Amino acid sequence: xxDNFSTNPSAADSGASPNAAKRRPNxxxxxxxxxxxxxxxxxxxxxxxxxxxxxxxxxxxxxFALGLLLLFVGLRRAFTQxxxxxxxxxxxxxxxxxxxxxxxxxxxxxxxxxxxxPSAQAxxxxxxxxxxxxxxxxxxxxxxxxxxxxxxxSHPTKGVILIFYRGYW
Amino acid sequence: xxxxxxxxxxxxxxxxxxxYSYTFLSDPNAEVIRRYDLLHKGAGVNGHDIARPAEFLLDxxxxxxxxxxxxxxxxxxxxxxxxxxxxxL
Numbered sequence: 001x002x003d004n005f006s007t008n009p010s011a012a013d014s015g016a017s018p019n020a021a022k023r024r025p026n027x028x029x030x031x032x033x034x035x036x037x038x039x040x041x042x043x044x045x046x047x048x049x050x051x052x053x054x055x056x057x058x059x060x061x062x063x064f065a066l067g068l069l070l071l072f073v074g075l076r077r078a079f080t081q082x083x084x085x086x087x088x089x090x091x092x093x094x095x096x097x098x099x100x101x102x103x104x105x106x107x108x109x110x111x112x113x114x115x116x117x118p119s120a121q122a123x124x125x126x127x128x129x130x131x132x133x134x135x136x137x138x139x140x141x142x143x144x145x146x147x148x149x150x151x152x153x154s155h156p157t158k159g160v161i162l163i164f165y166r167g168y169w
Numbered sequence: 170x171x172x173x174x175x176x177x178x179x180x181x182x183x184x185x186x187x188x189y190s191y192t193f194l195s196d197p198n199a200e201v202i203r204r205y206d207l208l209h210k211g212a213g214v215n216g217h218d219i220a221r222p223a224e225f226l227l228d229x230x231x232x233x234x235x236x237x238x239x240x241x242x243x244x245x246x247x248x249x250x251x252x253x254x255x256x257x258l
Contacts, residue, residue, distance in 0.1 A: 119207055137177045142192060159226060
């Protein structure tokens with residue numbers, strides 16, 4: 001009876017409290033938030049291991065999109081049908097956290113990794129690689145020249161791949 | 170061959186854990202890294218100078234035939250890229 005609700009506030013109030021007790025939990029809010037947490041945390045242990053999901057983290061963005069969509073559905077239910085669904089406050093907090101997580105993820109993946117020195121004086125293609133001698137894992141001195149030359153004439157060295165990496169693995 | 174500021178012991182642990190069988194060299198004071206202009210100042214633990222990621226392919230004469238200087242730490246040379254470049258040797 002819509003007339004009762006609009007004309008008789010006391011009846012509406014008294015009717016609201018039993019309804020509030022019966023309000024359903026808003027599952028999409030929590031599921032969406034869990035998916036956002038997974039989207040945020042999964043990059044390094046899972047998706048960064050495979051070049052196809054590492055170079056452009058589309059898999060993570062897919063999970064972010066799914067999580068935010070569920071949060072949107074849950075938030076809309078909480079605000080448009082508050083008599084049926086809980087989650088106005090929790091949904092607002094979870095949604096804010098989720099958007100912040102997405103923003104932070106974008107900052108980490110698209111900005112922090114790009115602060116690299118220009119290396120303008122690095123050796124160029126066609127130049128001779130400067131020779132050097134350094135200790136290997138057993139502590140023996142190894143030179144670039146010794147890796148390029150080989151003692152086995154049946155298997156001549158075709159080349160050397162030089163990988164500089166950051167360390168601390 | 171791989172070069173970093175890690176000590177021989179640290180590199181040995183890495184090789185054992187990851188199963189790498191190629192040569193790992195230690196450049197603890199980043200001398201070679203500096204000579205190749207690949208120093209990333211203060212980017213290591215406790216502000217140590219370390220190498221930026223870089224890959225070079227040399228032919229048997231020591232001439233550089235291919236270089237990958239990534240613009241993003243997350244994006245490194247893929248094995249198939251290096252193998253493709255190595256086909257020309």
